[in-house]
Amino acid sequence: MAKGQAAFEIADQRVPAGSQRSIKLPAARLYTDTPIELHVEVFHGVKPGPTLLVCAALHGDELNGIDICRRLIKKINPKRLNGTLMVVPIVNVLGFIQQTRYLPDRRDLNRCFPGSQRGTLGGRLAYLFYSQLLQRATHLIDLHTGAINRSNLPQVRTDIRDGDALQMAEAFLAPVILHAKERDGSLRSTATDLGVHSILYEAGEALRFDEASIRTGLNGILNVMKLLGMAQRRGSRRKYDPVVANSSQWVRNELDGLIISRVRLGDRVTKGQILAYSASPHGDNEEPIRSPFDGIVIGMSNIPIANEGEALFHLAKFDRDRMDEAGEIVDAFIEDFEPRVL
Template identity: 50%
Template sequence: MPTKRQPFMLGSHQIAPGSRTIVDIPFGKLYTHTELNIGAHVVHGRQHGPVLLITAALHGDEINGVEICRRLLKLPRLNRLKGTLIVVPIVNTYGFVQQSRYLPDRRDLNRSFPGSEKGSLGSRMAFQFTEQILKKCTHAIDLHTGAIHRANLPQVRASAKDKTALQMAESFNAPIIIKAASRDGTMRGTANNLGIPLLLYEAGEALRFDEQAIKIGVRGISNVLHELGMLPERKKVAKTDSLFSKKSSWVRAEHDGIARYYVGLGQTVQAGDTLAHIYSPYSDFEVAVTASFSGVVIGRNNLPLVNEGEALFHIAEVSSLNEAEKTLDAISDEVDNAMPQMQGDEYGVV
């Protein structure tokens, strides 16, 4: 006889099976004594299953994920959820209010994990988040964008050693999968150390909504929910597999000046291709920026004013440039074609 489904505990709150609520967990105060909370949406299914955590705005200015979370929570099929879904649309409430990547002390919250009870503000926040939320989950997806003035092609990142995370990455079906080890101090690194497979989704630019990136994000999380058995089986549809990349690096400016960019996100480039020119507004000086190796542009600086050493183009190596072009075009078309049929349902577009 199956065991009775128990309420889910988050903070001091109990969420009954078959219900959903928003739990506010206190995480600090401003110097005005204004309390700041981290709000977590909890959907607790009637049947047993995994506990999937979705987080966004760990960097306060990366707002694409906030909209992905809103659309995700609109999915009618969540009423049939197995297991528990925890959605935290805004982790770094300090940065979100200030439209800043950082905390008030200029520390990066995503370099503060797992944190400590008596460290800096970021360390304390990371500790509380790890203890009260992260440790409650069995799987996680962390939503990010590029930094200010820097855009990312929709991509997911997972450790090559984590088979579950790689399986989640394949089912997410972003245009490209980067096999990359996690950094010290990150939430992904802490999750890996705790044995929690965490998938990182990067797409778009800070302080901007990117509709294509949002659509791919909502579809991707829905795909993972099905992969984990948290949503009912659905009709199989043909899909194009993501590209895999084991190596990526940035092309940097060798001179300061004003840049004219010629290559956009998702374009394939050959080693030696001219990606941009940097010129001086006070002389005839002009220098080309060239690709150091062949691959796909997965990140780009959008600000024409550049300093020497600044990162301009992020290129990922792939096995075949011809196949890469076909794959990227096909996944883009699949997302666009699916949306009109899925509005208000699968992808929560309202």
């Protein structure tokens, strides 16, 4: 054990300084009596420092974060680490098995925190995560994607009133930071109540891998670790500073029909600009869907049909004097990750 750095204790196990250990927490059982376990990779550094918790697949169909965690685990050397890193690639194991966002009882695990030992399945899983992992953390990075058939531009969401969390969000280097208050029962809300500084990374679409989203997420975590003094990294490029959006809004369909989109993810739009047409399949009616303000498309539906009231385009709203800057930042990000023809 390195001098001055005690072993890290979790689930009645000790992780010596300068070592890595896989911890399996009993979480639930299938109907077949097969045990389901929450797998945690713990890296305990040789010197004191923060305890960073990185987790993915809180919604079981959100896969990008799982591959981000897989790549992160391969990069960490505990002998060159300050503090402790806990990585949970799959939180909602039951949802992941079924390739669904929810738990078997259709509850959203991200509305069950801090949970209860004697509550619903979601409450019990949330309490396990809360009591064994979150309470040991000083910082949290929660990895997400868009819902099924919806894509998100890489973005970090946090309460920018938390100065430490805002610094994490800026260091992450996703093109957009979205000011977002915590929702009751969410992991991020519970983390805030504990004094754990947290950010949420959103990128890509459920049940799909997206290389740009994965690479941005991996680089972002390593950047945050450098910010926290946990590890050094080489070759980190900083081509832009992320821009903060103080609010966002989903634009919804007003008529049932086919959706003929006129914008793409990451596009800069102006107030009144036509985002899409809602068209009758019989060809006798096309109604324009317009942007309610100047903004950037940070999320959108991938299904070209929609009923009245369905969310189609998620627009981030920026201060007027930063709108051009925001557009340039997003353009630079997209150019970096644009597929190249070899």
